[in-house]
Amino acid sequence: MNRMSSENNLDKPKEDEIVRIDFAFRKELAEKVEGNLASFCYQCGACVGDCPATFYSDDFNPREIMLKVLYGLEKELIGEDSVLWLCTNCYNCTERCPQDVKPVEVIISLKNMLADRGIVPKTVSRIIDTFEKTGRTVQLSSAVTKERAKLGLKPLEEIPMDEIHKLLAPAEEDSGK
Amino acid sequence: MNKFAFFPGCMIPARYPHMEYAIRKTLPNLGIELEDLPEASCCPDPIYFKSKDKLSWLSIAARNLCLAEDKGLDIVTNCSGCTATLSEARHLLEDEELRTKVNKRLARIDREYKGEVRVRHIVTVVRDVAGYEAVKESVKCKLEGLKVAIHYGCHLLKPSKIMNVDDPNDPKVMEALITALGATPVRHRNWFLCCGKACQDEDIPANMMRDILSTVRDVEADILCLICPTCFSQFDHGQVRVGKRFGEDFNTPPVYYFQLLALAQGIQYENLGFNRQRIKPKILDKIETTLSHA
Ligand code: SF4
Ligand code: SF4
Numbered sequence: 001m002n003r004m005s006s007e008n009n010l011d012k013p014k015e016d017e018i019v020r021i022d023f024a025f026r027k028e029l030a031e032k033v034e035g036n037l038a039s040f041c042y043q044c045g046a047c048v049g050d051c052p053a054t055f056y057s058d059d060f061n062p063r064e065i066m067l068k069v070l071y072g073l074e075k076e077l078i079g080e081d082s083v084l085w086l087c088t089n090c091y092n093c094t095e096r097c098p099q100d101v102k103p104v105e106v107i108i109s110l111k112n113m114l115a116d117r118g119i120v121p122k123t124v125s126r127i128i129d130t131f132e133k134t135g136r137t138v139q140l141s142s143a144v145t146k147e148r149a150k151l152g153l154k155p156l157e158e159i160p161m162d163e164i165h166k167l168l169a170p171a172e173e174d175s176g177k
Numbered sequence: 178m179n180k181f182a183f184f185p186g187c188m189i190p191a192r193y194p195h196m197e198y199a200i201r202k203t204l205p206n207l208g209i210e211l212e213d214l215p216e217a218s219c220c221p222d223p224i225y226f227k228s229k230d231k232l233s234w235l236s237i238a239a240r241n242l243c244l245a246e247d248k249g250l251d252i253v254t255n256c257s258g259c260t261a262t263l264s265e266a267r268h269l270l271e272d273e274e275l276r277t278k279v280n281k282r283l284a285r286i287d288r289e290y291k292g293e294v295r296v297r298h299i300v301t302v303v304r305d306v307a308g309y310e311a312v313k314e315s316v317k318c319k320l321e322g323l324k325v326a327i328h329y330g331c332h333l334l335k336p337s338k339i340m341n342v343d344d345p346n347d348p349k350v351m352e353a354l355i356t357a358l359g360a361t362p363v364r365h366r367n368w369f370l371c372c373g374k375a376c377q378d379e380d381i382p383a384n385m386m387r388d389i390l391s392t393v394r395d396v397e398a399d400i401l402c403l404i405c406p407t408c409f410s411q412f413d414h415g416q417v418r419v420g421k422r423f424g425e426d427f428n429t430p431p432v433y434y435f436q437l438l439a440l441a442q443g444i445q446y447e448n449l450g451f452n453r454q455r456i457k458p459k460i461l462d463k464i465e466t467t468l469s470h471a
Pocket of ligand 2: 086094103
């Protein structure tokens with residue numbers, strides 16, 4: 001801070017000392033639903049203590065993820081084998097954060113950015129595909145169909161996929177975002 | 178009768194039909210009537226599809242909420258994931274800008290989200306609409322002597338500002354529901370821990386489950402009771418994997434609460450699908466036959 005404001009620029013920071021914030025990345029994230037919440041993070045670390053992914057892994061820390069978002073360190077978050085997939089979606093961080101950052105929601109918004117770039121783990125993309133084909137995330141087996149009949153439960157109905165697909169189509173209305 | 182729009186989701190009807198069977202059998206005995214939503218889709222799930230595109234996720238969730246609005250009925254869900262998605266969607270759609278965006282999409286299928294219905298997990302409906310006394314009165318065979326550990330799971334309680342179910346740091350609802358069956362709830366040290374299902378890693382969930390299952394074993398619980406089919410699959414199939422991995426036999430059968438309620442209301446063990454579980458709650462078969470009818 002001091003030297004940035006020093007008038008004579010005697011100790012101008014070296015190039016590798018300057019943190020350059022990637023605002024394009026932050027802007028893209030902010031356009032996701034609740035993606036802008038990291039802006040309110042003041043790095044207190046309250047979200048960390050109750051985070052099971054942090055407790056069980058040395059690689060994951062929601063406070064650090066929020067810091068990387070604030071700096072716009074896209075490369076550290078968006079790529080193959082992203083650390084984001086370690087989150088268990090338990091919402092403890094959201095319970096604890098005094099700033100209503102909802103770290104897990106920021107993390108999911110970052111996953112949306114991964115999906116936009118086509119980088120999604122196979123187990124995840126398989127379930128997404130099943131939903132987009134059938135309207136359900138679980139495929140119905142013939143064994144369960146039989147079991148339902150035996151129990152006197154109604155057969156599961158086809159989901160009107162035309163409606164689902166119309167809702168999924170990327171929107172002209174949304175663009176210009 | 179109190180009537181609700183029933184939103185069974187995907188996991189229960191398409192993978193665990195006995196859970197649905199138990200719900201449909203037990204709720205009428207508590208004065209709760211269910212009306213189906215035949216055109217409902219996946220909620221969509223708050224882990225996988227939500228990771229793809231939140232706005233699409235929100236739009237599909239809004240369509241499901243519209244189906245209940247058409248009927249003028251509040252929604253009751255039987256899966257914590259569905260509860261999370263639909264409750265959160267309802268909360269997000271209070272924001273005018275977001276609602277306008279989503280309604281533009283819904284207009285493509287001639288629908289409009291108005292925000293007229295509530296979303297409630299079946300457990301809260303039983304607590305608030307029927308009441309613990311009604312549960313107690315519906316019991317024909319008390320599950321006396323049965324020690325029940327509880328896995329609350331995450332999305333029934335959190336985020337608490339949206340879910341509004343119970344104190345997330347000291348919940349009571351499941352203990353009370355188990356006591357109403359004549360069984361004894363036991364709290365284990367890791368009761369608050371997540372099942373880990375959503376984590377895309379092998380080590381983290383395996384270690385989490387080992388810690389939960391070890392503390393359940395420490396308190397000598399007979400079964401692990403839960404109210405979410407995702408947690409269930411984690412503790413049934415997942416337990417086999419974790420057991421192999423660590424060379425330990427936890428032998429902790431997971432049981433979905435409404436199947437336990439059905440048993441207490443007098444439905445036979447064989448008709449409740451317990452034999453299809455990987456870790457079978459055989460103790461329930463024994464306990465049922467030794468029961469004194471209340
Ligand atoms: S608790 Fe909230 S404000 Fe504190 S570090 Fe975590 S996200 Fe930031
Ligand atoms: S939701 Fe994710 S980041 Fe938040 S506490 Fe749970 S595991 Fe950690």
